[in-house]
Amino acid sequence: MQVTGAMTSRMAGAGPREPDGSRAKRLTRRAATWLLSSLLASMVMPRSALCAAAEGGAGTEPPHFGTYGLDLAGGDPSTRPGDDFFRLVNGSWVDRTPIPADRARYGVDDMLARTAEEQVRELLERGGPGSDPATRATGAKLAAFYASFLDASRVEALDHAPLGAELDRLRSASSREELAALMGQVNDGFFNSIFGIDILPDAKAPDRYAVTLSQSGLGLPDRDYYLAAPFAEKKAAYGAYLAGLLGMVGWREPQVAAGAVLDFESRVAEASWTRTEDRDSERTYNPMTVAELQGAAPFPWRGYLKAAGLAGIDRVVVMESTALPRIAALFAGTPIDVLKAWQAAHLADSAAPYLSRRFGDAEFAFRKKTLSGVSDAPPRWRRAVDAANSLLGEAVGRVYVARHFDARAKAETDALAALCKVAFKHRIERNEWMSAETKAHALTKLERLRTEIAYPSRWRSYDALSVRRDDLAANVRAAMSFEWQRKVARLALKVDRFEWTMTPQTVDAYNDPVLNAVFFPAAMLQPPFFDASADPAVNFGAIGALIGHEMTHGFDDDGRKYDEAGALSNWWTLGDAQEFGRRAALLSRQYDAFEPFPGMHVNGDLTLGEDIADLGGALIALDAYHLSLQGKPAPVIDALTGDQRFFMSYAQSWRDKVTEDEARRRLVSDVHAPEKYRVNGVVRNIDAWYEAFGVKPGDTLYLAPEDRVHIW
Numbered sequence: 001m002q003v004t005g006a007m008t009s010r011m012a013g014a015g016p017r018e019p020d021g022s023r024a025k026r027l028t029r030r031a032a033t034w035l036l037s038s039l040l041a042s043m044v045m046p047r048s049a050l051c052a053a054a055e056g057g058a059g060t061e062p063p064h065f066g067t068y069g070l071d072l073a074g075g076d077p078s079t080r081p082g083d084d085f086f087r088l089v090n091g092s093w094v095d096r097t098p099i100p101a102d103r104a105r106y107g108v109d110d111m112l113a114r115t116a117e118e119q120v121r122e123l124l125e126r127g128g129p130g131s132d133p134a135t136r137a138t139g140a141k142l143a144a145f146y147a148s149f150l151d152a153s154r155v156e157a158l159d160h161a162p163l164g165a166e167l168d169r170l171r172s173a174s175s176r177e178e179l180a181a182l183m184g185q186v187n188d189g190f191f192n193s194i195f196g197i198d199i200l201p202d203a204k205a206p207d208r209y210a211v212t213l214s215q216s217g218l219g220l221p222d223r224d225y226y227l228a229a230p231f232a233e234k235k236a237a238y239g240a241y242l243a244g245l246l247g248m249v250g251w252r253e254p255q256v257a258a259g260a261v262l263d264f265e266s267r268v269a270e271a272s273w274t275r276t277e278d279r280d281s282e283r284t285y286n287p288m289t290v291a292e293l294q295g296a297a298p299f300p301w302r303g304y305l306k307a308a309g310l311a312g313i314d315r316v317v318v319m320e321s322t323a324l325p326r327i328a329a330l331f332a333g334t335p336i337d338v339l340k341a342w343q344a345a346h347l348a349d350s351a352a353p354y355l356s357r358r359f360g361d362a363e364f365a366f367r368k369k370t371l372s373g374v375s376d377a378p379p380r381w382r383r384a385v386d387a388a389n390s391l392l393g394e395a396v397g398r399v400y401v402a403r404h405f406d407a408r409a410k411a412e413t414d415a416l417a418a419l420c421k422v423a424f425k426h427r428i429e430r431n432e433w434m435s436a437e438t439k440a441h442a443l444t445k446l447e448r449l450r451t452e453i454a455y456p457s458r459w460r461s462y463d464a465l466s467v468r469r470d471d472l473a474a475n476v477r478a479a480m481s482f483e484w485q486r487k488v489a490r491l492a493l494k495v496d497r498f499e500w501t502m503t504p505q506t507v508d509a510y511n512d513p514v515l516n517a518v519f520f521p522a523a524m525l526q527p528p529f530f531d532a533s534a535d536p537a538v539n540f541g542a543i544g545a546l547i548g549h550e551m552t553h554g555f556d557d558d559g560r561k562y563d564e565a566g567a568l569s570n571w572w573t574l575g576d577a578q579e580f581g582r583r584a585a586l587l588s589r590q591y592d593a594f595e596p597f598p599g600m601h602v603n604g605d606l607t608l609g610e611d612i613a614d615l616g617g618a619l620i621a622l623d624a625y626h627l628s629l630q631g632k633p634a635p636v637i638d639a640l641t642g643d644q645r646f647f648m649s650y651a652q653s654w655r656d657k658v659t660e661d662e663a664r665r666r667l668v669s670d671v672h673a674p675e676k677y678r679v680n681g682v683v684r685n686i687d688a689w690y691e692a693f694g695v696k697p698g699d700t701l702y703l704a705p706e707d708r709v710h711i712w
Contacts, residue, residue, distance in 0.1 A: 007501065007510055007511065007512050007513070008510060008511050008513075008550075008553045008556075008559070008609060008610070008613070008671075009502070009508050009509060009510035009511075010109075010508050010509050010510075010546060010549065010550075010672075065527055065528045065531075065534075065652065068533075068534055068535040068538060068637060069527065069528060069531055069534030069535050069538030069539070069542075069649060070535075070538055070645060070648055070649060070652060071093070071528075071652060072638075073092065073093075074089070074090055074091075074092050074093035074652070074655065075088055075089050075090065075091060075092055075093075075648075076088060076090075076091025076092050076095075078091075079091055080699065081693035081694075081695060081699075082690075082693065082694075082695035082696065082699025082700065082701050082702055083699055083700040083701065084676075084680065084700065084701070085647070085651055085679055085680055085683050085689075085693075085701065086651055086654065086675070086676045086679040086680050087676075088651070089648050089651035089652055089655075089679075090651060090652065090654075090655045093655055094655075094657055097657060099657050099658075099659060101374070101375045101376035102374060102375075102376045102377060102378040102379075102382075103374060104368065104372035104373055104374050104658065104659050104661070104662035105656060105657065105658040105659065105662055106656070106657050107654070107655050107656030107657060107675065108528055108529075108652070108653060108654075108655045108656070109507050109508070109656070110507075110656075112507045112523060112524070112526055112529075113507045113523075115523075115526075116400075116505045116506075116507060116523045117382060117385050117386075119400065119403075119404050119505075120385050120388070120389065120396055120400060120505055121381055121382075121384075121385050123139065123142070123396070123399050123400060123403060124142050124143055124145075124146035124384070124385065124388060124396075125143070125146065126139070126143070127139045127140050127142070127143035135398060135399055135402050137463075138395045138398055138399055138462060139399045141392075141395065141462060141465065141467045142388060142392060142395055142396060142399065144467045144468065144469045144475075145387075145388055145391075145392060145467050145475050145479075146384050146385075146388060147469045148467075148468060148469050148470060148471060148472040148475050149354075149380070149383070149384035149387055149388075149472050150380060150381065150384055151469075151470065151472070152357075152380060154470060154472075155354070155355065155356060155472055156356045156357060158355075158356065158473075159355065159356040159358075160248060160249055160348070160351075160355055160356065160359065162351065162354070162355065162472075162473035162474070163190065163249065163347060163348065163351055163355070163473075166189065166190060166191065166347055167249060167250075167344065167347070169182065170182065170340055170343055170344055170347070171340070173336075173340060174336070175336070176300060176331065176332070176336065176339070177300045177303050179336070179339050179340065179343065180299065180300035180301075180303050180304045180307075180331075181300070181303045181304065181306070181307040182307070182343060183195070183304060183307075183343075184197075184303065184304040184305065184306065184307030184308040185307050185308065186308075187308065187480060187481075187483075187484035187487075188308075188477070188480060188481045188484055189477045189480060189481065190347050190350040190351040190476075190477070191343065191347060191350075192216075192217075192343060192346035192347065192350060193216055193217070193304075194215075194216055194217035194268065194327055194330075194331060195213055195214065195215070195216050195217075195299075195304075195324065195327070196212075196213065196214040196215065196216040197211065197212070197213055197214075197308055198211075198212050198214075198487070199211055199212070199487040199488065199490065199491060200212050200514075201495045201514040201515070201566070202317065203281060203285050203317075203514055203562075203567070203568045204285065204287075204567055204568045204569075205567070206495060206514045206515070206565060206566035206567050207494050207495050208494065208495060209490055209491050209493070209495060210287070210315070210316070210317045211305075211310060211313050211315070211316045211317070211491070212316065212317045212318075212319060213293075213316050213317070213318050213319065213324065214284075214318075214319040214320060214324075215268075215271075215272045215273065215319070215320045215323045215324060215327060217265065217268045217327065217342075218265055218268060218269055218272070219238060219242070219265060219345075219346065219349060220234065220235065220238055220265070220269075220371075221371065221665050221668075221669045222275065222665075222668045222669040223269040223270075223272050223274065224668040224669075225238075225269075225668075226265065226266045226269035226270075227266070227269055227270065228668075230600070230664070234370065234371060235262070237366060237370045238262065238366065239258055239259060239262045240258075241362065241365075241366040241370075242258035242261055242262060242345045243255045243257075243258035243259075244362050245344075245345050245348040245349055245352070245359075245362065246258055246341065246344060246345050246348070248348065248358060248359060248362070249344060249347075249348050251341060251344050251345075257337075257338075257341035257344075257345075258341075258345065260335075260337075260338045260341060261338065261341050261342045261345055264330070264334055264338055264339075264342055265342070267330055268327055268330060271323050271326035271327050271330065272320070272323050272327070273320045273322075273323050275606055275668075275669065275671065276603065276605045276606045277320075278319070278320065279557075279558055279606070279608075279609060279671065280558065281513075281558050281561055281562070281568060282561060282568060283321075284319040284320065285317060285319075285568060286317065286318040286319070286321040287315060287316070287317045287318075288315070288316060288318060289314055289315055289316075290302065290305070290313065290314050290315075290316065291314075293316060293318065296318075296321075296324075296325055297318075297324045297325040297327075297328035297329075298328055298329075298332060299328040299331060299332070308484075308488075309484070309485065309488045310488065310491075313491075349363065351473065351476075353383060353387070354387075354472050354473050354476050355473070360377075360383075361377070364377045370661075371661060371662075371665060372659060372661050372662040372665060373659030373660060373661035373662055374659070374662075387476070389503060389505060389506075391476060391479035391480065391483075392462065392465075392479055393503035393505075393506075394456070394459060394460045394462075394500070394503055395460070395462045396503065396505060397455060397503040397504035397505055397522075398455075398459050398504075400504055400505045400522070400523075401454070401455045401504050401522055404522075405454060405455070405504070405522040408532065409454070409522075409525040409526075409530060409532065410453050410454045410522075410525070412530075412532055413453050413454075413520065413525055413530060413543065413547075414451070414453050416530075416539065416540070416543065416544055416547065416624070417451045417453070417520075417547045418451075419624045419627055419628060420544055420547045420548050420551065420620050420621060420624045421446065421449070421451070421551065422624070422627060423548075423620050423621075423623035423624040423627055424446055424548065424551055424552075424620045424712070425443065425446055425447075426623065427619065427620065427623060427712055428442050428443055428446065428712070429443070431712070433576075433579050433583075433710075434576050434579075435573050435575065435576050437573055438571065438572050438573050438576040441563070441564070441571040441572075442555065444564045445516065445554065445555075445562075445563060445564040445571075446551075446554075447564075448516055448564045448565075449516055449517065449518065449551060449554060450497075450515070450516065450517040450518075451517070451518050451520075451547075452498070452500065452517055452518065452519045452520070453520050453525075454504060454520070454521065454522040454525065455500075455504040455521070455522055456498065456499070456500045456504075457498050458498060460486070462482075464482065465478060465479065465482045466478060467479075495514075495515075497515050497517070499515075500519055500521075501519075502519055502521055503521065504521045504522040504523065505521070505522070505523045506521045506523060506524075507521070507523045507524055508521065508524065509521065509524055509546055509547075509549075509550050510550065511550045511551070511553035511554055511559065511613075513553070513554055513558075513559045513561075513562040513566060514562065514566040514567075515566055516554065516562070516564060516565070516566045518547070518550035518551055518553075518554075519550075520543075520546070520547065520550070524543075524546070525543070528542055528649070528652055528653060529542045529543040529546060529653060530542065530543040535637060535645055536625065536628055537625055537634065537642045537643075537645040537646045537649065538645055538646075538649040539649075540621045540622070540624055540625035540628070540646055540649075541621065541625075541645065541646040541647065541648070541649025541650040541652075541653065542649050542650065542652070542653040544620075544621030544624055544625065545614075545617045545618045545620075545621040545650050545653065546617065546653070547617070547620075547621070548616060548617030548618065548619070548620030548621045548624070549613045549614060549616070549617030549618075550613070550617070551616075551617070551620065552612060552613040552615075552616030552617050552620065552712055553609065553613045555612075555616070555712060556608070556609040556610075556612040556613050556616075557580075557581075557584050557608050557609055557612060558609055559609070560572070560580065580711065583709055583710070583711050584608060584612060584711065586707075586709050587604070587608065587611055587612065587615070587685075587709045587711070588604035588605050588608045588611070589604060590604065590681060590685075590709065591603075591604035591607055591608075591611055591673055591677065591681055592604040592605075594673070594674075594677045594681065596663060596667065596674055596676075597660075597663075597664065597667075600664065600667060601667075602667065602673050602674070602677060603667070603668070606670075606671055607670075607671055607672060607673040609671060610671055610672045610673065610678075611673060611678075611681060611682075612711055612712075614678050614681070614682045615681075615682050615685055615686075615709070615711065615712075616711065616712040618650055618682050618683070618686060619686060619712065620712070621646070621650075622643070622646055622686070622688060625642065625646055629642070641692060643688055643689075643691075643692040644692050644693065647683060647689055647692060647693070650679070650682075650683075651679045651683075654675040654676075654678050654679050655675075656675040658674070658675075680701055683701070684701040684702070684703050684708070685703065685708045685709050685710070686708075687705070687708065690702075
């Protein structure tokens with residue numbers, strides 16, 4: 001996932017040839033299909049967690065997959081490997097597994113996430129384990145937050161009273177300057193802004209922080225929802241949702257006001273950059289003084305920044321240089337009453353999860369049911385866990401690690417990551433299209449790449465945060481303000497290059513190009529991604545490919561623009577940059593051809609960074625697996641060669657189902673391709689896959705050798 005224009009993750013959040021020292025007998029396509037069919041009929045798979053995972057259940061223990069890490073019972077033996085490798089490995093599971101009624105998607109990531117949710121729930125209810133005073137104190141604070149969320153009767157009695165002060169301030173505002181000041185408090189509570197504001201490492205001076213400004217103001221998932229005909233019904237439903245929210249907070253003429261708000265947001269959408277444009281770190285780096293910003297995009301910036309606690313700031317980095325002036329002009333030209341109605345609707349929308357049931361029901365009905373196809377609302381405890389993870393994530397993570405993480409997994413993953421780094425180094429050294437000059441820079445960058453496993457080396461302190469058991473909305477405001485003030489305070493400090501922006505209990509991983517580091521949270525280091533008792537080929541096909549994926553993000557179409565110090569810098573020769581672009585464009589066009597729904601294709605330019613990372617990650621992991629064999633032949637298990645198990649594990653790691661509404665949403669708003677294509681789009685470009693499964697011309701996924709994309 002693209003985050004803040006630079007950070008990338010596996011989710012929602014980023015692949016070698018087989019030297020065949022194994023001499024393992026390969027199977028033809030027909031033999032592989034027959035083998036899987038016979039295995040499905042004869043292999044006795046353990047019940048317990050495997051079946052719970054495969055059939056949609058959840059427990060407090062992570063799921064296990066087969067006797068050595070592969071769930072062969074989840075495959076579809078009637079599918080030929082070269083026609084649909086994703087379905088060959090996952091088809092039976094897809095056919096028999098329902099998406100839980102309270103979710104928009106379900107897959108291996110979600111199985112682990114459900115386990116983590118229940119583990120966090122138990123921690124929040126208990127208050128925190130262990131003899132460490134800091135952990136106990138943190139746990140007590142978390143328990144108070146959790147109790148305030150579960151006190152439904154108190155929340156119900158208050159209804160929308162927690163918004164009273166904000167609504168009063170909004171109603172009394174009589175100028176654009178006052179409205180801009182309210183927007184400046186976007187990170188301190190429930191107010192919203194047409195501009196995003198954050199404090200992040202400066203991409204061209206990575207040892208210092210900078211204030212960044214970006215486009216914002218939209219309540220729908222993407223600008224396409226306002227502008228593209230296929231989403232007209234969703235846009236109309238959004239208008240009805242806005243009217244309902246305005247009515248619930250007592251806004252005058254809510255239907256009329258909602259229509260004006262929707263028209264305003266539609267114009268903001270027209271002014272906004274696309275997500276593909278937002279992926280370019282060079283285009284989104286536009287430093288300027290506040291005076292220069294005022295000249296380029298007239299808006300009450302001084303009052304906005306003062307309200308954000310940044311009165312003394314005189315330098316900002318603007319992301320969408322042409323969008324911000326247009327959005328500022330819309331602010332200047334839109335009637336104040338419409339701007340106030342916009343703020344009132346978004347105020348209620350932001351606070352809805354923490355207000356009475358009528359607000360929560362309305363928010364769920366639109367945001368989950370209408371937009372993502374979820375039929376049932378999640379239980380209140382799960383919403384409480386989500387809120388704690390979102391607002392107090394590292395505090396939760398500290399207690400989670402103390403109770404649930406096995407340090408052995410960290411050590412073994414560290415060793416696997418080191419081998420992946422060696423494999424990547426060898427790939428760069430063998431690269432045939434890159435000049436020696438650029439190759440030397442690439443090797444230096446890789447050498448300095450840091451791998452962070454499981455949890456931060458230093459925990460944040462939450463001592464200054466006050467939490468009450470009887471005031472949910474106040475706790476939410478306090479947590480948001482606490483985090484924002486932490487960010488403001490660090491403007492005077494050097495960049496903390498060991499800071500995590502993902503919590504240990506998160507099932508995901510990410511690459512931060514400014515830090516030149518990759519991060520793998522504790523919750524990810526579980527089956528089917530990593531299992532100390534699994535076949536090494538399976539571990540390399542899952543966690544190894546994930547590690548390689550995140551490493552490759554530092555060398556994808558955007559990550560390659562950062563040097564070994566994490567600074568935006570052009571370290572490529574012109575010829576190498578052009579050749580990289582040519583190869584990347586070929587991969588993008590391959591993904592453009594995927595059509596999940598009639599007339600609705602994958603956007604290869606939007607997903608390009610993830611597609612490059614997927615391909616590079618699989619290739620690096622396969623090479624690392626071969627290195628791990630130390631010249632010995634890979635064992636054959638259940639008549640499957642090491643390479644076959646590797647590729648099947650890779651495909652299994654993307655096992656996933658998504659509702660149609662959610663799939664359509666992700667096609668326009670997600671930088672990741674659908675999981676099916678993250679498997680099929682990758683393997684068809686890897687020569688070793690063809691050899692392992694006997695894929696031949698005429699198979700659906702077959703690409704002639706000259707049409708296969710080789711980047712890393």
